[in-house]
Each structure stands twice: as structure tokens, then as C-alpha cells.
Amino acid sequence: MSIYTSGKTIVALLYPLLKAVQVYDVNNDVVINTAKKFVAFMETLFSTISSLEFVRYRDYIFFNKQRLKYEIDSYANLQFLNSRLKILRIKSLTFLSGIKHQEIIDFAVIFKEDKVTFLKQFVLKRYPHIKVEFLKAGEEADEFMEDGKFTKRTYFKALKVTKNMMQNLWSGRPVDVKSSRRIVYNLVDTISRDEFGILALTTIKNFDEYTFNHSLNVGILALALGQRIGLDRRSLARLGTSGILHDIGKVEISKELINKVQKLTDQEWETLKMHSNFGVREILKTRGLDEISMIAITVAYQHHWNYDGTGYPLREKEEEPTLFSRVVRICDSYDAMTTARSYQPIPYLPHFALRVIWSNQNRLFDPILAKVFTQLLGIYPVGSCLELNTGEVGLVMRQNPGNIGSPIVKIIVDRNHEKTDGRTIDLAMEVQTKIVRPTYPQMYGINPSAYFL
Ligand SMILES: [Fe+2]
Ligand SMILES: [Fe+2]
Numbered sequence: 256m257s258i259y260t261s262g263k264t265i266v267a268l269l270y271p272l273l274k275a276v277q278v279y280d281v282n283n284d285v286v287i288n289t290a291k292k293f294v295a296f297m298e299t300l301f302s303t304i305s306s307l308e309f310v311r312y313r314d315y316i317f318f319n320k321q322r323l324k325y326e327i328d329s330y331a332n333l334q335f336l337n338s339r340l341k342i343l344r345i346k347s348l349t350f351l352s353g354i355k356h357q358e359i360i361d362f363a364v365i366f367k368e369d370k371v372t373f374l375k376q377f378v379l380k381r382y383p384h385i386k387v388e389f390l391k392a393g394e395e396a397d398e399f400m401e402d403g404k405f406t407k408r409t410y411f412k413a414l415k416v417t418k419n420m421m422q423n424l425w426s427g428r429p430v431d432v433k434s435s436r437r438i439v440y441n442l443v444d445t446i447s448r449d450e451f452g453i454l455a456l457t458t459i460k461n462f463d464e465y466t467f468n469h470s471l472n473v474g475i476l477a478l479a480l481g482q483r484i485g486l487d488r489r490s491l492a493r494l495g496t497s498g499i500l501h502d503i504g505k506v507e508i509s510k511e512l513i514n515k516v517q518k519l520t521d522q523e524w525e526t527l528k529m530h531s532n533f534g535v536r537e538i539l540k541t542r543g544l545d546e547i548s549m550i551a552i553t554v555a556y557q558h559h560w561n562y563d564g565t566g567y568p569l570r571e572k573e574e575e576p577t578l579f580s581r582v583v584r585i586c587d588s589y590d591a592m593t594t595a596r597s598y599q600p601i602p603y604l605p606h607f608a609l610r611v612i613w614s615n616q617n618r619l620f621d622p623i624l625a626k627v628f629t630q631l632l633g634i635y636p637v638g639s640c641l642e643l644n645t646g647e648v649g650l651v652m653r654q655n656p657g658n659i660g661s662p663i664v665k666i667i668v669d670r671n672h673e674k675t676d677g678r679t680i681d682l683a684m685e686v687q688t689k690i691v692r693p694t695y696p697q698m699y700g701i702n703p704s705a706y707f708l
Contacts, residue, residue, distance in 0.1 A: 261300055262318025263329050265307065268293040270332040273339070276363045290356040290363070301352040308349040311340040314451065314656050324447060325656060326485045327627065338657025339366060341683075343373050347388040354384035403452040407708070409445045410456045413438045413474075417499055418467045424506045424537055431542045439474075439495045443488055446478045451637070451653050454479055458638030459704040460594040460602070466505060466513075469590055474498035476586035477579075483627050494579050496547050497554035501583050504533030504555060516597045528567045531556050550579060558583045561619045581621040585612060585628050588619070604693050605636040633659040635693060638703040642691040646670040647677065650696075650703055658683040661690075665706065668699050 256264070272289045279286050300307060310317040316333055317323070325333055340348065343366070362385055365376040377387060416438045423430040445453050457472040477498035481491050505513060508530055512523055519527065534555025538548050557580035560566040576584065592608035595601065603611070609629055616625035633654040635641060641649050641664060649664030666677025680688060696703050 256300075258319050258321050259323070261307075262309075262321060262323050264296060265293075265300075265318070266309075266316070266323065266329065266332045266336055268296055270335055272359065272363050273335065273366060276360065277367055281360055281364060286360060287356065290360045293359060294354060294356045297350060297354060306349050306351050308347060309336070309340075310347045311337060311345065313449075314341075314653070316340075322448065324482060325450075327483060328485065330483075330630070334657045338655075338683075341657065343370055344390045345387055346390045347386075349386040349388075351384040351386065358382060358384055403449055406445050406449050406452040407456065409438075409441045410453060410459075410471075410475075413442055413499075414467060414471050417471045417474075418464070421467060421470070421503065421506060424503065424540070429540075429542050435496060435499070436492070436547070439492050439499070440488075442475065442478055442495055443491045446475070446482050446491070450479050450482065454632070455637045455652070455707045456704075457590070458707060465594065465596065466502065469594060470499050470502055472590045473501055473583060473586045476590060477582050479631055480582050480586060480624065480628055483631050484624070493547050493550045494582060497551040497579050498583050498586060500534070500538060500551045501555055501558045501587060502530060502534070503537045504530035504535070506537060507533040514597045528559070531559055531568050553577055554580050554583050558587055560584065562616075562621050563618050566619075581624055585620050585624055588612060589628070589632075601695065601697065604695065605632070605639045606634060606693050609634070609636065630659065633662055635660075635662050635690070637662075638707075640667075640694050640696045640699075640701065640703065642694045644689045644691055648694060648699060649680070649682075650701075650706055652679065652706070655681070655683045667701060667706070672699070674699065674701070 268289075272286070272293055275283075275286045275289050297307060304319065308319055310320075314337060315322050316337055323329065323333055340346075361380060362382055365373050365380075368376065416435050420430050420435060442453070453475055457475050459468060460472075461468045474495045475498075478491055478495045481494045486494060508527060512519075512527060515523070535552050538544075538552045538555060541548060554577070556568070557576040559568075560570065560576040560580060561584070562576075562581070564570075564572065589608050589612060592603040592611060593605050609632060612620055612625050613629055616622040633651075635651050637651050637653060639651040639662075641651065643649055643664075647666045647670055648668035650667045651662045652665050653663040655661055655663060661682035663679065663681045663683075665679045666675060669675040669677065682688060682690065
């Protein structure tokens, strides 16, 4: 069994134990059997590994140095472990060979307590096979602000590749889809290493170069959603490419029409809708056609197909959009709603766009994907501006995987409505600070993405 699978299994076995001690007496059979199962599995690992170490860093959980991904089957377990470790201010938790079920039960009992009680109990009672390292004062707050240089570099490299590819198609020069493959794999790696960091960069919405940023943002959102539903690396690369290329057919439509402010005539609307068909043609034109291109063709054709059978281009009743098309359908709508366009000068607030997606599940969007997408972005997605009960305005910098209603925010507007370079607060930890309502960054002359660069 790989380190990764072992880590996921331990977390999966620990979760029911932590829950069981909340419900049952410690001498109850359920508790004892769950603990025995947990210890028995660890013993099988101790034959080859001497210690099993969980580290919490930037809201990610690492097991023996491997990051455990938030996937659909492990989401609840990991999220629970993460939030407990966070509340108890534990940086690392290590289990050593020789641990017995009684020791882990005792530990599970104090693990559900608050920080002070936990600390007292942990010191009082000896835990010879469990090592705990605590965060130092102030260590947590700046952690996640650390500049993700690699993440940014990948984003801008990907933007350049996207731009080149589209400009080449525009001017009739041949493009090589394979050249984009490397950058897509870089994105896949970045998503698995730092999904929160790269998602923050999708708040970059460049009005003048809308299509490039939009295409890349859709690719990144699709990758993040794909990772959550457990797609492997190869599938992710295909999905990411398809996301980036979804609107490629727009290169055949005049920029005047794409940027038109006034209401479109029926004729113009029909022309615009043709971009789904044109996409097929554009991808077929590229050099080095392979399986990835074929999948991208399908997504370009289907990305305006709705879940209930409506949408365009028209289709036969029994034709259904592929999983990738359904993923891109959601990510495309979300990014389009949250971006300023000539005909939509004030974009939707991110949380409102999510609500639109939520309320249109079954009709426009795949309901399961809509749910995972909401879970991924949180109630207030990164880049949202929030009015707080302190009179300040905070910018959402990061989600709390354990608590999607209480993100980590940076104060960017003070009580006097002045822009400020304020402190960073974790709303899940500083419970006296509350969200009053989301607000428009434009009201304060703020461009949220500037804070992520
Ligand atoms: Fe489109
Ligand atoms: Fe689009």
C-alpha cells in the first residue's frame, strides 16, 4: 500500500473513532472496536515504517510528507481532522510503534476538547506513543500569506501559452496543441500542491483581454473541481485542456460582436451561439491532433448544453453532455458571471454567482457537480469583499476547508472607509468578528486580484 493510501486510510479510520467518543461511553464496544481496528491497521504499517506523522500546513494535511488531497471520498474526514488540529493549534501529530487501543481512546477523548483542556489533559496523562508539536505564537497567521511564487509563475506562463495559441488561431497561423500540454501538466501539479493558491489567481479578470483570462480561469476552476471528484492526473490534463479551449470558436467571431454593449439582435445572437460549432473546426485545425484534442472538441461543442436537455447547439433527446462538458458548463458560467464585460459593467458578487449556480442545479447544471463546486469555493469565494461588524471591510484570502462560512480575510478598508493594509484574521478562530454582508469592491475603488499578485 502506498504512503498516500495509507495516510488516507488512517484518517478514514480515525474519523469514526473521534466521532464515537463523542457519542458513546469510552467503555462501549463501539468505541473499543473502532479503536482496535485503527490500531490493527497502524500495526500493519509499523512493520515497514517506524512513525506515522501527520502535519498540518496551510490547511493541508500531510502524511509522512505526502499531501492528502481533499477528494470526494475523504473530504469529511480530512476536513474534520484539519479543523480539530487547527482549533487545538497542533502543527504535527505523530503515532509511534507500540501504540495500544486504550491509549488512542484516551487521546480521542481529549482531542474533542477545547485548546486549554486539551493541553492540560495531554500533559497530565502520559501518551508514550503519541507526539504532538504545537504551533508557535503568530506562526499560523502569516503562513498562508507566504507568496506562492511557483503558483504565480505557473499561472502567468499558462496565460501566455493560452494567449499565444488563440492569437495564432486568430491570425490563421498553425498551432500545436501539444505545446500546451506541458503547461497543463504544470497546472495539474499546482492544483494538487496548492489548490487554494491557484484558485485565488482566478480572481484576475482582465477586462481588455477577457477571452484569455476567462479561458484560463475556466481551465483552472475545472481542474480544481476535477480534483475534488477524484480524477487522476491524466484525466485532469484532458479536462484542463478542454476548459482552456472551450471558447476557442470565438476566434471566428468578430470582436465587435463579442464586445457589443447593446442588446444583441436575434441574428447576432445566432451568430454568437455558433462559437460552439466553430470550436470543433478550430481544434481540428490544430497540429498534432490526439486524444486530448478529441475530448476538447466534444467539450467545445457541448459546453452550452444544459442539464435538462436545453441549451445550444440543438441536440437529439438522448444525447447527454459528457462529465467534462458538465464540469466546464459550471466553471464557465461562474467565471462569466463574476467578470466585468462591456454588457455587464458590474459583475455578480462571487457569492451571488454561486447562489445562481446552486439554484439552477438540475435545470442548467449537474446537481452533484454544483454541490461539489460550492463546497470547493465556499460560501464567500476567494476575492469576495465582506463588510464586518467591526465596520471594516475584509477581502477573502482563503477558504477554511473545515468551515466554509468563515473564511480567512485581510482587512483592506478601515472603519473610516479608508483603504488600509490591515491585519489578517481567521473568522473561524476570531468568532467575535462577524460577517454583515458581502459588498462591492468597486465601492471602495478596490481590485481584489491586486492583493494576490
Ligand atoms: Fe461559450
Ligand atoms: Fe466561456
